[in-house]
Amino acid sequence: MRDFHFPGRSPVLATNGMCATSHPLGAKVAVNILERGGNAMDAAIAGAIILGICEPQMTGIGGDCFVLWQEYGGGQIKALNGSGRAPAALDAAHLRDAGETIVPIQSPHAVSIPGAIDAFCHLSDTVGKLGLDALLAPAIVAAENGVPVAHRVAFDWARDAWVLQGKARNYYLVNGEIPQPGQIFRAPQQAEVLRRISAQGRDAFYTGEIAEDMVATLNLLGGRHVMEDFANVAATPTDPIYGAYKDIDVVEHPPNGHGATALLIMNILAQFDIAAMDPFGAERTHIEAEAAKLAYDTRNRFLADADYMTRLDHMLDVETAQHLAALIDPKTAIRNATEISENVHKDTIYITVVDRDGMSVSLIYSIFNGFGSGIASDKFGILLQNRGSGFTLEEGHPNELKGGKRPMHTIIPGMIRRNGKVIMPFGVMGGAYQPNGHARFASNLVDFGMDPQTAIDAPRAFSDRGDMKVERGYSDQVRRELADMGHDVSIPETPIGGAQAILIREDGVLEGASDPRKDGCALGF
Structure with a gap:
């Protein structure tokens, strides 16, 4: 139990259903759907869609999603890949011939076809109960009438608005200015798009x-891009x-998401006695950073669209982790590890829902960089993701940009099982940090016996392309010790990531946790 003399959050407890996500309106909508008789999938879809209006710099209908869920009574965890593909006519050779070495992140070539709407429609039809019109109705109202801009959202908006291009500036600025906390943001054109999807299904978005x-x-x-690229999304x-x-x-979730990277980090950490270390000391922080460097280098070599990836078993093999762990010096930072080549970002939303019948959903939904590509469609103001910048232009690489191919993706929903039973859907936002964040969350729970809220609140560090970012929650002494080990230490301008989780306790009580680094909350009934 936390010390109530200090600021913090208590876990949220409920028995009938719960949502945890990064904005309170998303949590409220999800719980409202549960109270109306919808299941956890209905609630997660409804909550996710409204987050595109509440947090437009993070996510929206021009983006992608991945989903894990378990239906009633336990059994198999299911997964759906709602990520889009590169346009059929685009190829890495075109960009190499133009002199590019990476996919330009604010160019149309970075815009892969949005996959989330098709995924949401599919899940509503096959898993949900209430129907798409009921799930989209709250977001339609919010887009039409507007929502007050939350404090963390305003902070991110100010940092990322520079990428907005052309008409996107009309749609995502308020009277030509970056909105301040409490100002109303409206998106009436998106309300019209959602109305059409509500009435006509996914074809309203992908055709016509x-x-x-x-x-x-x-x-x-x-x-x-051509119309067939959109019509063929599935x-x-x-x-x-x-x-x-x-x-x-x-x-x-399997590739093209990089959940395998999280599993590799955990396998590396398992080679050390992490539980014997100070949870917020330099020793643990150093070992975790080195494990992440090596795992991300492995990811950059092998991870790609599942149809092109051949080394997944290698990434998941404990022997691979043992070989990598042997490269870690407990006292000295690796200086020549292959640099993390990913275009780093911190812009994603995560939502988890558990209903009274035991269905649990872990859903993550993103447009990649802050405000995605910065390109919004002229008429409807649909902000388009830049997931295509997750491709490499390296010839022959499994993640090389090819038409019709899915890029390597950073967003990863997670679930935790014990004795074969799901006990916690969870997610950690934060771009490249996400696999590192999954591993740290699991270690906080298992190695140090933290409850979910404490595990989320705990300070974070992340070795990001040679920059050892150490949150202010660590002591100056830890920063000095890390620097003495050879890390280039900095205090990040923004906190590292964000997380949500719902623990399903043995007594049936749901225990929700939500990251104070974001505006959101856990909410139950």
């Missing part, structure tokens, strides 16, 4: 006038992957 608007906008900027059911960390299994 709305798709034409996205294609025309991208083509005007030099994109190679979410892919797939099989989760998992790994053991002491007495728990951590379940992840």
